Amino acid sequence: MRAVIACIAVAFLVFGAGCDKGEHKAPESSAATTTAAAAAGFVAVPPEGKKFDPPIKPEQVPPGAWYCDMGTVHWAQMNEGNKTCPVCKMELKQKPAK
Numbered sequence: 001m002r003a004v005i006a007c008i009a010v011a012f013l014v015f016g017a018g019c020d021k022g023e024h025k026a027p028e029s030s031a032a033t034t035t036a037a038a039a040a041g042f043v044a045v046p047p048e049g050k051k052f053d054p055p056i057k058p059e060q061v062p063p064g065a066w067y068c069d070m071g072t073v074h075w076a077q078m079n080e081g082n083k084t085c086p087v088c089k090m091e092l093k094q095k096p097a098k
């Protein structure tokens with residue numbers, strides 16, 4: 001019985017190490033940053049803001065970013081700024097930081 005538990009533990013360790021290695025490898029490539037962000041479901045938002053055309057979903061806005069919420073999002077920025085959407089002049093909302 002103990003041997004079985006040991007086998008499972010070893011398998012778990014090997015599997016875990018493999019996963020960890022894969023995650024560490026990703027940021028080494030320059031294209032990986034975009035891929036990682038896309039994999040997490042978030043879009044890249046510059047500090048000064050960015051217009052999204054076609055609009056994105058609110059779930060794609062990274063935590064802490066300010067965005068224009070009209071069901072879909074056509075503007076997001078990381079800086080608070082004047083909290084006004086330059087596209088439609090609506091007040092921006094901040095995505096709660098996790």
Ligand SMILES: [Zn+2]
Nearest residue numbers: 068085087088
């Ligand atoms: Zn807007």
